[in-house]
Amino acid sequence: EAGVAQSPRYKIIEKRQSVAFWCNPISGHATLYWYQQILGQGPKLLIQFQNNGVVDDSQLPKDRFSAERLKGVDSTLKIQPAKLEDSAVYLCASSSLVNTGELFFGEGSRLTVL
Amino acid sequence: AQTVTQSQPEMSVQEAETVTLSCTYDTSENNYYLFWYKQPPSRQMILVIRQEAYKQQNATENRFSVNFQKAAKSFSLKISDSQLGDTAMYFCAFMKLGSYIPTFGRGTSLIVHP
Numbered sequence: 318e319a320g321v322a323q324s325p326r327y328k329i330i331e332k333r334q335s336v337a338f339w340c341n342p343i344s345g346h347a348t349l350y351w352y353q354q355i356l357g358q359g360p361k362l363l364i365q366f367q368n369n370g371v372v373d374d375s376q377l378p379k380d381r382f383s384a385e386r387l388k389g390v391d392s393t394l395k396i397q398p399a400k401l402e403d404s405a406v407y408l409c410a411s412s413s414l415v416n417t418g419e420l421f422f423g424e425g426s427r428l429t430v431l
Numbered sequence: 432a433q434t435v436t437q438s439q440p441e442m443s444v445q446e447a448e449t450v451t452l453s454c455t456y457d458t459s460e461n462n463y464y465l466f467w468y469k470q471p472p473s474r475q476m477i478l479v480i481r482q483e484a485y486k487q488q489n490a491t492e493n494r495f496s497v498n499f500q501k502a503a504k505s506f507s508l509k510i511s512d513s514q515l516g517d518t519a520m521y522f523c524a525f526m527k528l529g530s531y532i533p534t535f536g537r538g539t540s541l542i543v544h545p
Contacts, residue, residue, distance in 0.1 A: 359535035422476040
């Protein structure tokens with residue numbers, strides 16, 4: 318079974334530029350999450366999708382962050398314009414509701430904003 | 432809102448010895464799940480062990496076991512016969528039953544020395 322795929326693995330941009338991250342979850346997993354993990358901290362939820370609908374985006378900075386999952390499969394997270402404090406690893410995870418809460422994570426996309 | 436506290440930023444242990452990582456949480460919920468996730472350097476996060484709050488018996492998975500104290504809201508992870516491959520960040524997580532959104536602690540960095 319293929320795992321959660323994320324790209325790019327690494328991205329370096331200047332502040333005020335834009336960046337997009339892509340995630341392909343495990344086949345059949347209806348729920349998809351984007352987490353932000355700042356160095357030295359635990360993952361913080363940005364947004365949760367159930368199929369192509371948003372379940373929770375209460376912690377997503379909507380003035381600069383956006384995410385979509387148009388066909389209920391893969392997802393894109395965009396940051397525009399980026400700030401220095403957006404430097405972090407962006408983790409994508411997916412889950413099947415039958416798995417009682419276990420999340421399957423990708424390797425993450427490390428963003429550095431200069 | 433639920434909070435998860437991991438009071439040990441770093442821990443170290445000699446190979447083959449036993450180590451215990453601490454986690455406390457704050458919630459008014461009665462039904463929930465608790466998790467320990469492992470994040471090896473530059474690799475994806477994976478589930479180590481899961482505990483359902485309604486179960487009194489502590490969960491075990493091979494060398495990994497938990498000490499779940501519901502009244503004290505404590506959930507520690509014991510790793511027996513530590514191996515070099517156990518070197519990783521360990522995150523404690525809480526999830527309210529039915530929410531499917533885990534809340535993570537800040538993590539404990541564990542180094543296993545040969």
